[in-house]
Amino acid sequence: MSDVQEQQVRTALAGMCFPARHHDVVTYAIDRGGIEPDVLDALGKLPPRAFSGPDDVVISLPDRA
Numbered sequence: 042m043s044d045v046q047e048q049q050v051r052t053a054l055a056g057m058c059f060p061a062r063h064h065d066v067v068t069y070a071i072d073r074g075g076i077e078p079d080v081l082d083a084l085g086k087l088p089p090r091a092f093s094g095p096d097d098v099v100i101s102l103p104d105r106a
Contacts, residue, residue, distance in 0.1 A: 050080060061092055062090075080097070087102065
């Protein structure tokens, strides 16, 4: 996950209320729009748990170097 993609995730989740479940994170990002398909795919592969905030989502993304 590049820095640009990580920023896309943070931007897509701006204003979201946390903690939030996996499904809620993905749905919120889709509804906000403007996120690349590969980033949406990565969000879909997040572990099925609650996240405490955007940073928690970013560090949990697959393929993060």
